[in-house]
Amino acid sequence: MDYVIGLDGGGTKTEALAIDLSGAELGTWTGGPGNPHAVTFATASTELGRLLATVKDALPGRRCLAVCAGLAGVDTAEERSTMERYLTQTLTGSAYEGVSLLIKNDAEIALKAALGSSKGIIAIAGTGSIIYAFDSEGNKYRAGGWGHLLGDQGSGYDIGLSVLQTVMKSYDGVLPATVLTEAVLQKHGIRDAAELRGIVYRPGVQKAQIAEHAELAVRAAAAGDMLARQIIVRSAEDLADLVVALRNRHSGLDRLKIGAAGSIFAHCTLFYDTFRVNVSQEDDLSDVVLSGRRSSAGAADYARELAASQGVK
Amino acid sequence: MDYVIGLDGGGTKTEALAIDLSGAELGTWTGGPGNPHAVTFATASTELGRLLATVKDALPGRRCLAVCAGLAGVDTAEERSTMERYLTQTLTGSAYEGVSLLIKNDAEIALKAALGSSKGIIAIAGTGSIIYAFDSEGNKYRAGGWGHLLGDQGSGYDIGLSVLQTVMKSYDGVLPATVLTEAVLQKHGIRDAAELRGIVYRPGVQKAQIAEHAELAVRAAAAGDMLARQIIVRSAEDLADLVVALRNRHSGLDRLKIGAAGSIFAHCTLFYDTFRVNVSQEDDLSDVVLSGRRSSAGAADYARELAASQGVK
Numbered sequence: 214m215d216y217v218i219g220l221d222g223g224g225t226k227t228e229a230l231a232i233d234l235s236g237a238e239l240g241t242w243t244g245g246p247g248n249p250h251a252v253t254f255a256t257a258s259t260e261l262g263r264l265l266a267t268v269k270d271a272l273p274g275r276r277c278l279a280v281c282a283g284l285a286g287v288d289t290a291e292e293r294s295t296m297e298r299y300l301t302q303t304l305t306g307s308a309y310e311g312v313s314l315l316i317k318n319d320a321e322i323a324l325k326a327a328l329g330s331s332k333g334i335i336a337i338a339g340t341g342s343i344i345y346a347f348d349s350e351g352n353k354y355r356a357g358g359w360g361h362l363l364g365d366q367g368s369g370y371d372i373g374l375s376v377l378q379t380v381m382k383s384y385d386g387v388l389p390a391t392v393l394t395e396a397v398l399q400k401h402g403i404r405d406a407a408e409l410r411g412i413v414y415r416p417g418v419q420k421a422q423i424a425e426h427a428e429l430a431v432r433a434a435a436a437g438d439m440l441a442r443q444i445i446v447r448s449a450e451d452l453a454d455l456v457v458a459l460r461n462r463h464s465g466l467d468r469l470k471i472g473a474a475g476s477i478f479a480h481c482t483l484f485y486d487t488f489r490v491n492v493s494q495e496d497d498l499s500d501v502v503l504s505g506r507r508s509s510a511g512a513a514d515y516a517r518e519l520a521a522s523q524g525v526k
Numbered sequence: 527m528d529y530v531i532g533l534d535g536g537g538t539k540t541e542a543l544a545i546d547l548s549g550a551e552l553g554t555w556t557g558g559p560g561n562p563h564a565v566t567f568a569t570a571s572t573e574l575g576r577l578l579a580t581v582k583d584a585l586p587g588r589r590c591l592a593v594c595a596g597l598a599g600v601d602t603a604e605e606r607s608t609m610e611r612y613l614t615q616t617l618t619g620s621a622y623e624g625v626s627l628l629i630k631n632d633a634e635i636a637l638k639a640a641l642g643s644s645k646g647i648i649a650i651a652g653t654g655s656i657i658y659a660f661d662s663e664g665n666k667y668r669a670g671g672w673g674h675l676l677g678d679q680g681s682g683y684d685i686g687l688s689v690l691q692t693v694m695k696s697y698d699g700v701l702p703a704t705v706l707t708e709a710v711l712q713k714h715g716i717r718d719a720a721e722l723r724g725i726v727y728r729p730g731v732q733k734a735q736i737a738e739h740a741e742l743a744v745r746a747a748a749a750g751d752m753l754a755r756q757i758i759v760r761s762a763e764d765l766a767d768l769v770v771a772l773r774n775r776h777s778g779l780d781r782l783k784i785g786a787a788g789s790i791f792a793h794c795t796l797f798y799d800t801f802r803v804n805v806s807q808e809d810d811l812s813d814v815v816l817s818g819r820r821s822s823a824g825a826a827d828y829a830r831e832l833a834a835s836q837g838v839k
Contacts, residue, residue, distance in 0.1 A: 356698045362726050362736070364691045378677045385669045386771035413675050423675070458699035 214275050217520050218268055219513025220261060220282040221322060222247020229264050230509035231272060234517060241509065242267050248286035249296060257284070258299040262307065269308050279313040279523075281516035283322030283508060293318075313519050318353075319508060320345035326511030327472025327504030334459070334466065336452060336488070338475035340424040342368035344455045348465045356455040361420050367452025367488070369424030369477065375444045376426040377413065380406050383440070391440040396429040431481045442483065449484045453491030467494070474504040527588050530833050531581055532826025533574060533595040534635060535560020542577050543822035544585060547830060554822065555580050561599035562609060570597070571612040575620065582621050592626040592836075594829035596635030596821060606631075626832050631666075632821060633658035639824030640785025640817030647779065649769060649801070651788035653737040655681035657768045661778045669768040674733050680765025680801070682737030682790065688757045689739040690726065693719050696753070704753040709742040744794045755796065762797045766804030780807070787817040 216239055221228045227247035231239040244264030249257040261282060269277070287296050293316045304310055324335040324347060334346040342365045343358030361370045380397050382388040384406040394406060401412050413423075433441030460466045471492060478485045489501045529552055534541045540560035544552040557577030562570040574595060582590070600609050606629045617623055637648040637660060647659040655678045656671025674683045693710050695701040697719040707719060714725050726736075746754035773779045784805060791798045802814045 356700075359694045359720075360723060360727060362687065362690065363722055364694045374675065377675065381672045381677045385768055386775045387669075387767045409676055410673060414673060454700045455698055462699045 215278050215520070216272060216275055217279045217513060217516035218265065218277060218281070219322065219509045219511065219516050220247065220264070220280065220284075221319065221507065221509040221512055222257065222261065222282060222284040223319065224248040224251035224285060227261060227264055228507065228509045229268050230507065230513045231268055231277075232510075232513045232517065234278075234520065236514075236517065239272060240268075242271065247282065247284050249284070249292070249299075250286035254295055254299045257296070258303040261300060262303040262309075265304070265309055266307065277309065277312050278520040279315070279516040280309065281315040281317060281322070281512040281519065283317040283319045283512040283515075285319040287316060287318055313516075313523060315515055315519050317512065317515060318345075321347065322511035322515065323474045323504070323508045324472055324511065325514050326506040326508050327474055327502055328470050329514070330470075333469045334456060334471040336367075336456060336471060336473050336475075336478075338367045338369070338452060338473075338477045338484075340369045340421050341365040342371070342452060342475070344452075344459055346459055346463070346466050346469065348463070348469070350465070352465075354459055354463055354466065356459040357452070361423075366455060367448050367477070367484075369427040370420050371451075372430050372444060372448050372477070373423045373426035375448065376430050376441075377409065377423070379440050379444060381409070388440060392433050392436060392438045393429060393441055396433060397426065400426075400429065427477065431477070431484075434481070434483050445481060445483050446487050449487035450491055453488050456492045471501045472504050473501055474508070478503055479505075528591050528833070529585060529588055530592045530826060530829035531578065531590060531594075532635065532822045532824065532829050533560065533577070533593065533597075534632065534820065534822040534825055535570065535574065535595060535597040536632065537561040537564035537598060540574060540577055541820065541822045542581050543820065543826045544581055544590075545823075545826045545830065547591075547833065549827075549830065552585060553581075555584065560595065560597045562597070562605070562612075563599035567608055567612045570609070571616040574613060575616040575622075578617070578622055579620065590622065590625050591833035592628065592829040593622065594628040594630060594635070594825040594832065596630040596632045596825040596828075598632040600629060600631055626829075626836060628828055628832055630825065630828060631658075634660070635824035635828065636787045636817070636821045637785055637824065638827050639819040639821050640787055640815055641783050642827070643783075646782045647769060647772070647784040649680075649765060649784060649786050649788075649791075651680045651682070651765060651786075651790045651797075653682045653734050654678040655684070655765060655788075657765075657772055659772055659776070659779050659782065661776070661782070663778070665778075667772055667776055667779065669772040670765070674736075679768060680761050680790070680797075682740040683733050684764075685743050685757055685761050685790070686736045686739035688761065689743050689754075690722065690736070692753050692757060694722070701753060705746050705749060705751045706742060706754055709746060710739065713739075713742065740790065744790070744797075747794070747796050758794060758796050759800050762800035763804055766801050769805045784814045785817050786814055787821070791816055792818075 216231050216233050219230045227244045229242045245260035246252045247257050297316050344356040346354040380394050430441045430444050434445045489498050529544050529546050532543045540557045542555045558573035559565045610629050657669040659667040693707050743754045743757050747758045802811050
């Protein structure tokens with residue numbers, strides 16, 4: 214039984230998904246970082262090679278026909294060909310030697326997973342956020358994604374930081390009472406919001422730990438808390454603004470469908486609906502599609518298409 | 527000729543100002559950090575002792591009657607008495623042994639410098655920001671000052687970060703063109719705003735380096751740039767909101783005068799006026815006083831009062 218592999222490589226881990234030629238899932242595996250800028254091209258290649266070997270071992274007696282790796286940090290043609298060179302070298306002498314290899318960007322596989330197409334707009338809202346668009350001519354455009362200081366509107370970090378600042382403004386009496394306060398105090402096991410200083414400014418606190426507070430906003434908003442709703446709405450509007458601006462700047466992006474990927478879209482209807490309403494043209498909400506699939510599934514789709522285009526060997 | 531000394535101790539440096547009993551300035555000197563939490567109580571005491579020795583050497587043949595140290599990080603009665611104990615010990619055996627010593631908070635001396643009183647509200651807007659109020663009964667209240675993540679509205683960091691985010695939003699087409707872009711590119715010697723990533727996320731970038739961009743907003747606002755004006759106005763409004771909320775929460779703060787200290791107040795009329803209008807009651811702008819004096823002058827005033835209350839020895 215032949216199969217293909219889709220890899221979704223990020224800065225801390227890579228997910229591998231194997232599917233057979235009918236698209237049925239054979240399993241998923243997790244390996245080390247696949248973003249060459251988070252580690253190095255050599256390290257990323259080694260990690261991907263190790264993960265592929267794990268998949269091979271788990272599926273004995275089967276033949277892998279193609280691999281597609283969608284990697285964060287691989288944006289330019291040069292980065293793609295460098296990555297391809299490193300990975301080909303890593304796989305030389307392994308069971309994957311000679312297997313068709315396709316290197317994509319993580320946004321491309323997210324788009325494929327969401328829309329089943331290589332054409333469209335993808336809004337990704339995780340710890341950070343970014344918008345990518347790919348037009349019919351294969352051109353790529355971006356908006357946002359400048360990181361936690363320069364701006365990643367609609368991200369978990371953005372929302373989480375707003376939660377913390379809202380709690381302090383409520384503490385100071387600038388904003389009214391909010392259930393966010395109790396939620397934040399409980400999360401950290403503290404009794405007074407002023408104690409947050411000792412938590413947030415502790416050395417080594419990561420962006421992801423700030424982003425964790427987004428979850429509290431999602432829950433409080435669902436429970437009707439006004440300030441939590443405002444945080445979610447503003448954040449989704451800011452993300453939508455990036456899409457609208459990107460479309461205004463480049464003709465040809467106008468009628469493209471928009472995929473929405475990331476847990477905030479999936480877990481917060483208020484966020485998703487606000488985003489949809491703000492990006493939709495002529496009140497046609499069908500332009501936006503919530504991605505129900507993992508990015509690795511998009512990569513696996515590309516690998517399956519590659520195998521099919523070459524005919525079964 | 528007798529004199530007294532005022533010390534303004536912060537996290538990185540301490541300023542000493544010596545005045546004679548008529549209030550005439552004899553000189554200023556700079557020493558190491560005086561905030562016991564930025565270093566330790568022992569280190570802060572050593573640094574203050576060293577600075578006082580420098581003043582002594584520079585004013586030979588004169589007698590020091592009193593010292594007042596206004597120190598950041600010395601907020602509670604316990605911290606004050608600990609600091610007093612350490613400093614007294616440090617000065618034992620020195621020329622300052624037996625000289626009257628007064629430990630104050632940095633906000634108290636800023637208030638004294640601005641209003642000439644120990645009663646009032648002081649809004650401090652530097653790299654960070656904070657509001658303190660001292661009522662007629664000697665009670666102390668605060669609002670804001672939670673730091674760059676939790677919130678320091680109206681601070682240089684707040685404004686500087688807004689400058690950077692505004693430039694990126696303008697780059698993405700979410701906001702219109704602004705002269706801030708050219709100002710930021712020039713400051714860093716880069717040609718494209720996307721290159722800011724390589725600057726802002728460089729390891730070791732400090733809050734003060736983000737705050738430096740506030741100056742660009744002040745200049746651009748003065749030149750009429752709409753987005754720069756919005757940044758300044760929003761920031762001043764947010765700071766004023768803290769004052770209004772503090773007053774609403776505590777009776778007795780209503781008719782207190784407000785001192786405004788920090789370079790943004792001094793160098794940006796738009797900021798100062800926006801703040802004044804937003805905190806003023808019944809359109810009486812005379813409640814707000816721009817501090818034209820250094821905090822060390824407030825400490826020196828306290829030292830002079832202390833010397834006077836004890837009579838010339």
